[in-house]
Amino acid sequence: MVVGVPKEIKNNESRVGMTPAGVFEMVKHNHTVYVQSGAGVGSGFFDKDYQKVGAQILDTMAEVYAKSDMIVKVKEPIREEYNLIKEGQIVFTYFHFASSETLTQAMIDSKAICIAYETVENEDGSLPLLTPMSEVAGRMAIQQGAKYLEKPVKGKGVLLGGVPGVSPGRVLVLGAGTVGVQAAKMAAGLGAHVTIMDVNMKKLRYVNDIMPNHVVTEFSNELNIRKHIKSHDLIIGGVLLKGAKAPNLITRDMLKEMHPGTVIVDVAVDQGGCVETTKPTTHEDPTYIIDDVVHYCVANMPGAVPYTSTVALTNVTLPYALKLANMGWRSACNLDKTLAKGLNIVEGEVVYKEIVEAFKWEPVLA
Incomplete structure (x- = not known):
């Protein structure tokens, strides 16, 4: 199969869909790999690194799309790429369709085969291709939140870890999945007081078992959320509904109950956000303020640490990309039910029901 790795063109996205190590494995299996010139530079991988392992370098994105049977990316295609995608072409990337009807x-x-990293799902419900980026985003959420709590950027002026004689900052984490657990771990490491909330008691018990005593768990409901937003300095939105739009756990009216300078980091922004006032931002212009509450809603947080993110992503996507290249998408998805869950749109038809539900469309599935 001919595999194409184009350069990411989303604002401040420096990751690349495949490392040279991934290309080496593809070539070893007799596949042709085209990499757009400069695609890996932001992650620390140069054209010569790809050429050494057998990739062919093409100058333009249009050439990569035109010559390839399968496109391996990081982020969803944006408007400039729509017309480059061919009928029957496999596009393997993060899509987050439920957040964008366009x-x-x-x-x-396009009538392409759209396989979304974020919905590839194991039998136990875990999401192997989303997990590493969720780990990065969860850890970064605390890093960024701590920065935006500083007064010069309109935060409350709170140091998360506190100092002797001064109470530490208070962090509220909504969701005890991968993002939430990683955020709680980082916040706890800084010495902050952490409250983590979820509706899944099994997850809360797990958090309670593994975290230190200054991380406390509480069942998530509107009354409890309203109680905690008044006293917490940093709020992390880490709620995920697989392939579906995130629920609005914090509504616009709740902002007025928060202390001025409170910071919200909504990691769920890719799926529409779990805060009603969330709108996607970029690393170039990451924050905005509503009712004196600082919102950080960057839609590609891991893109700020591209080397770590690219290597972590290729580690988990490569086995599936190899299956698709070796067997074709139909055979690969028939034999691997985990990969089959990644099918979102096939030759013009939506085959993932949560997308249909997100837009209230009429179902097209039998």
Whole structure:
């Protein structure tokens, strides 16, 4: 199969869909790999690194799309790429369709095979291709939140870890999944007081078992959330509904109950956000303020640490990319039910029901 790795063109996205090590494995299996010139530079991988392992370098994105049977990316295609995608072409990347009807319609129109990293799902419900980026984003959420609590950037002026004689900052984490656990771990490491909330008691018991005593768990409901937002300095939105739009756990009216300078980091922004006032931002302009509450809603947080993120991503995506290249998407998905869950749009039809539900469309599935 001919595999293409284009350069990411989303604002401040420096990751790349495949490392040279990944390309080496593809070439070893007799596949042709085209890499767009400069695609890996942001992650510390140069054209010569790809050429050494057998990749062919093409100058333009259009050439990569035109010559490839499968495109391996990081982020969803944006408007400039829509017309480059061919009918029947496999596009293997993060899509997060439920947050964008425009993207969804464009991919329907393209009649491509859209396989979304974020919905590839194991039998136990875990998401192997989303997990490493969730780990990065969860850890970064505390790093960024701590920075934006500083007064010069309109935060409360709170040091998360406190100092002797001064209470530490208070962090509220919504969701005890991968993002939430990693955020709680980082916040706890800084010495902050952490409250982590979820509706899944099994997850809360797990957190209670592994975290130190200054991380406390509480069942998530509106009354409890309203109680805690008044006293916490940093709020992390880490709620995930697989392939679906995130629920609004914090509504616009709740902002007025928060102390001025409170910081919200909504990691769920890719799926529409779990805060009603969330709107996607970029690393170039990451924050905005509503009702004196600082919102950090960067839609590609791991893109700020591209070397770590790219290596972590290729580690988990490569085995599936190899299956697709070796067997074709139909055979690969028939034999691997985990990979089959990644099918979102196939030749013009939405085959993932949560996308249909997100836009309240009429079901197309039998």
